[in-house]
Structure formats: C-alpha cells, structure tokens
Amino acid sequence: MLRISQLVKRYGNGEPVLKGLDLEVPGESVVSIIGASGAGKSTLLRCINRLVEPSSGSIELNGVEITTLRREELRRTRRRIGMIFQGFNLVDRLSVMENVQCGRLGYIPYWRAALRRYPQEDIDRAFHLMERVGIAHYADKRADELSGGERQRVGVVRALMQDPDILLADEPTASLDPVTSRQIMELLQKLAAELHLPVLINIHNVGEAREYTERIVGMRFGKLIFDGKPEDLDQDAMDAVYSGTSEDAARQHTPNSEALAT
Structure with missing residues (x-):
C-alpha cells in the first residue's frame, strides 16, 4: 500500500x-x-x-x-521501488544482461558488480523475466543495438529485478x-x-x-x-x-x- x-x-x-x-x-x-x-x-x-x-x-x-x-x-x-523511465536510462555500451543486472545493484556487493560476477540465481531470474517479455534472445546484445520497444522491455525487466x-x-x-x-x-x-x-x-x-x-x-x-x-x-x-x-x-x-x- x-x-x-x-x-x-x-x-x-x-x-x-x-x-x-x-x-x-x-x-x-x-x-x-x-x-x-x-x-x-x-x-x-x-x-x-x-x-x-x-x-x-x-x-x-x-x-x-x-x-x-x-x-x-x-x-x-x-x-x-522499481522505476521505468521515458528515456529508458540504459547504459548503451553494456549488454542487455548487464543492464538488467543493474536492477540488483542494491542487493549485491560492489566488487561483484564491478567485476560483473553476478550470482547465478540473479542470472537465472534475469533469463526468466527476459523470456517473459520476449527479449531473452538479446541477452548478449548491446543495448544501443535495440529498438525503442526492445529497450523499454529491458527497462521493465531491470525494474522487476529489484523485486x-x-x-x-x-x-x-x-x-x-x-x-x-x-x-x-x-x-x-x-x-x-x-x-x-x-x-x-x-x-x-x-x-x-x-x-x-x-x-x-x-x-x-x-x-x-x-x-x-x-x-x-x-x-x-x-x-x-x-x-x-x-x-x-x-x-x-x-x-x-x-x-x-x-
């Protein structure tokens, strides 16, 4: 509430x-x-x-x-508090998976994020959510290679990764x-x-x-x-x-x- x-x-x-x-x-x-x-x-x-x-x-x-x-x-x-932005707010040079994992930054140690060593359970959840919104096949693609609708779906999954x-x-x-x-x-x-x-x-x-x-x-x-x-x-x-x-x-x-x- x-x-x-x-x-x-x-x-x-x-x-x-x-x-x-x-x-x-x-x-x-x-x-x-x-x-x-x-x-x-x-x-x-x-x-x-x-x-x-x-x-x-x-x-x-x-x-x-x-x-x-x-x-x-x-x-x-x-x-x-998950937030979805009009301008997507993605890091263009990072992959879809890496952008999605940004939703977990408040939960994991800094060194994991810096080294991009995400917990397996977070990777599994990311794939599940990306599959749900239809972008799992873009997991390794750079964010700046996506269309507007695809980028917004990444933003949705990133917000959902915050639980x-x-x-x-x-x-x-x-x-x-x-x-x-x-x-x-x-x-x-x-x-x-x-x-x-x-x-x-x-x-x-x-x-x-x-x-x-x-x-x-x-x-x-x-x-x-x-x-x-x-x-x-x-x-x-x-x-x-x-x-x-x-x-x-x-x-x-x-x-x-x-x-x-x-």
Missing part, C-alpha cells in the same frame, strides 16, 4: 509544484496519472522514490515513512510508436496481475489509460482533481483536468473512497 498525505513540493521561492496532494494506491492495482504538461505528474513519481526531495507531507510505503529515511535506510527502501514492492512508470510509452506503446501497456498490465504488484503510471495518452488501467487520477497545477474508474472519465472530467474548470466542478468528479473500493 502506498499512502501519500498532504504532499508539497516547492522549488526555491516559486509556486509549489505539488500542493497538499493526497493519494492511496493499494496492492495489485494499476493506476494511471493524467494531466497536462506541468501538472506535477513526474514530480509526484520522483518524490515517491526521493529522486526529488518533498518539501513537506508524508509518503508511506507498506508502513515505512519514506520522507524521513536517511542514507542506508533510504537505499534499502529505494531498491524496492519491487511497487512499480513506477514515468511516461513509459512516450518515445514509442502507437503499436509498441500498446504492447508495453499491455505488458505492464499483465505483469501487475501476475506478480501482484501495484503499478503507478504517468501517461499522456488518455486512451491507453482508459484501456489498460483500472483507475485514473487526474492532476492539474499540482492538485488531484479527478480520481475514479475509466468509465467515470467523461467530458466534464476531462475539461476539469485539461481545461481548468472551477474547483467546485473539479471536486464534483472526484468519487469518494467508498466508490473507488467497489
């Missing part, structure tokens, strides 16, 4: 990017975050794993308060063609069910959010103004998210927690 309470992020003396945001993501759920550029979607994901430091508020993952962790405690917790408690995906299909985008979203949907993982996806494509996620969160100017099922995202709710209707109108399209639980 991810529980976020009154989260605020401010850069310098400017207007806060996140303004007292509250959000809960239970286990085994696939949740998409939509909103115009500048809504705070990426900042929210980066606050969860503290790639960006929150200004105030609470972020709790499975009972652990992330915002107060320091050094070793933060490192141990962060390794259980994560939650998977965060920041615009995972933005750099991909429409067909490959749908394949990646379908893959994330299936993996969430198979591995019993909560998945939080920041996405611009509302059609994909409707089709592949079971809950949609709409943000505008750092606030959560829609939270409901895909079928509840009607034109009025879309206007609230992307056109900026009044706060009263926005609240009208935010179902209560009891409705979301059904």
Whole structure:
C-alpha cells in the first residue's frame, strides 16, 4: 500500500509544484496519472522514490515513512521501488544482461558488480523475466543495438529485478510508436496481475489509460482533481483536468473512497 498525505513540493521561492496532494494506491492495482504538461505528474513519481526531495507531507510505503529515511535506510527502501523511465536510462555500451543486472545493484556487493560476477540465481531470474517479455534472445546484445520497444522491455525487466514492492512508470510509452506503446501497456498490465504488484503510471495518452488501467487520477497545477474508474472519465472530467474548470466542478468528479473500493 502506498499512502501519500498532504504532499508539497516547492522549488526555491516559486509556486509549489505539488500542493497538499493526497493519494492511496493499494496492492495489485494499476493506476494511471493524467494531466497536462506541468501538472506535477513526474514530480509526484520522483518524490515517491526521493529522486526529488518533498518539501513537506508524508509518503508511506507498506508502513515505512519514506520522507524521513536517511542514507542506508533510504537505499534499502529505494531498491524496492522499481522505476521505468521515458528515456529508458540504459547504459548503451553494456549488454542487455548487464543492464538488467543493474536492477540488483542494491542487493549485491560492489566488487561483484564491478567485476560483473553476478550470482547465478540473479542470472537465472534475469533469463526468466527476459523470456517473459520476449527479449531473452538479446541477452548478449548491446543495448544501443535495440529498438525503442526492445529497450523499454529491458527497462521493465531491470525494474522487476529489484523485486519491487511497487512499480513506477514515468511516461513509459512516450518515445514509442502507437503499436509498441500498446504492447508495453499491455505488458505492464499483465505483469501487475501476475506478480501482484501495484503499478503507478504517468501517461499522456488518455486512451491507453482508459484501456489498460483500472483507475485514473487526474492532476492539474499540482492538485488531484479527478480520481475514479475509466468509465467515470467523461467530458466534464476531462475539461476539469485539461481545461481548468472551477474547483467546485473539479471536486464534483472526484468519487469518494467508498466508490473507488467497489
């Protein structure tokens, strides 16, 4: 369970990017975050794993308060938060297998990583996951020789190698063609069910959010103004998210927690 309470992020003396945001993501759920550029979607994901430091508020993952962790405690917790990036974030000169094993860096001694002497159980798990997403035959291929869709599958496996408690995906299909985008979203949907993982996806494509996620969160100017099922995202709710209707109108399209639980 991810529980976020009154989260605020401010850069310098400017207007806060996140303004007292509250959000809960239970286990085994696939949740998409939509909103115009500048809504705070990426900042929210980066606050969860503290790639960006929150200004105030609470972020709790499975009972652990992330915002107060320091050094070793933060490192141990962060390794259980899988992250999939829009730009893939692969090391181009390394092989697919070596990139995938980067997901284990928080678990193995430094000397093993430096010498690329990965535990056999990690190699076996990597092959299993790569087979699952269809890239096992690329294990020895350099990352820069892959297509965009193949590179993103490497990113997915790398995140899963962390044995994560939650998977965060920041615009995972933005750099991909429409067909490959749908394949990646379908893959994330299936993996969430198979591995019993909560998945939080920041996405611009509302059609994909409707089709592949079971809950949609709409943000505008750092606030959560829609939270409901895909079928509840009607034109009025879309206007609230992307056109900026009044706060009263926005609240009208935010179902209560009891409705979301059904």
